[in-house]
Amino acid sequence: MRGAVQFKIGTGVATGVDPEGIAVINGIDTTAIDNLVSQIPGGSAVQKDIKQAFVDLLDRVVRESAKSASTPASGEPAVTASATQLLPQAVPAAASSLWKDASLQGLTQLSDELTAEDPVYNEREATLRDRLNVPELEDRLRGYAKSMGVEYSSTDLDGVLRNAGYGAAHLGSSDRYMAAVERFTNEAFKNYRERAGNIPGVIS
Numbered sequence: 099m100r101g102a103v104q105f106k107i108g109t110g111v112a113t114g115v116d117p118e119g120i121a122v123i124n125g126i127d128t129t130a131i132d133n134l135v136s137q138i139p140g141g142s143a144v145q146k147d148i149k150q151a152f153v154d155l156l157d158r159v160v161r162e163s164a165k166s167a168s169t170p171a172s173g174e175p176a177v178t179a180s181a182t183q184l185l186p187q188a189v190p191a192a193a194s195s196l197w198k199d200a201s202l203q204g205l206t207q208l209s210d211e212l213t214a215e216d217p218v219y220n221e222r223e224a225t226l227r228d229r230l231n232v233p234e235l236e237d238r239l240r241g242y243a244k245s246m247g248v249e250y251s252s253t254d255l256d257g258v259l260r261n262a263g264y265g266a267a268h269l270g271s272s273d274r275y276m277a278a279v280e281r282f283t284n285e286a287f288k289n290y291r292e293r294a295g296n297i298p299g300v301i302s
Contacts (some may be wrong), residue, residue: 119134123211131149133188134239135148135149138241138244138245144237144238144241144242144245147242148242150243164205195231195234196230196231196234196235196276196279197230197231197276198229198230198231199229203230203269204272204273205222205225205226205270205271205272206270206271206272207268207269207270207271208222208269208270208271209273210269218270219270221270222270223263223270223275226263226268226270226272226275227259227263229272230279232255234260235255235258235279235283236252238283239254239255239258239286241281242286242287243290244267246290246293246294247294248290248293248294254286254289257282257286258279258282258283258285258286259279261278261282261285262275262278262279262281262282263275263278264278
């Protein structure tokens with residue numbers, strides 16, 4: 099018999115591992131969540147983001163429900179946040195996972211005395227772009243857009259690559275370039291969530 103996971107109102111979602119080694123959240127076998135999330139396209143990174151978003155959402159719903167239950171009725175209608183509003187900002191997987199070959203030595207920052215128009219910037223950006231796993235990045239964008247119920251466009255990927263590629267954003271550094279890719283990917287995720295909240299018939 100599996101061990102029970104105790105949950106105390108107001109403390110959030112209780113997590114742990116039962117004696118059989120199966121992870122649980124508030125007494126729920128997370129295998130069910132894993133099976134559901136695994137059906138979402140976009141790769142393991144997107145699925146991991148969405149699973150974490152679901153767990154965070156469950157935590158907030160439980161805490162808000164507990165708070166509402168302990169608050170005397172005031173005659174005012176209860177205001178409940180929608181799932182879209184409660185979803186946390188998605189964060190891409192580790193930076194190295196977007197490199198085609200994470201074992202390659204990182205490129206150091208170019209001299210800050212160079213101008214953005216200097217040819218060496220274009221050469222360095224071409225090298226960084228070639229090292230980037232663009233198909234994986236596009237899969238993440240497409241998968242997250244689908245999970246939000248909005249349409250993906252290749253211009254979303256173009257925007258991430260264009261903004262991350264500006265010389266002023268990375269100065270030729272591998273680390274700074276990847277940080278810029280992550281930043282603008284998160285901006286794309288944010289836009290998807292905002293668009294999802296504007297779809298007719300969807301509560302935002």
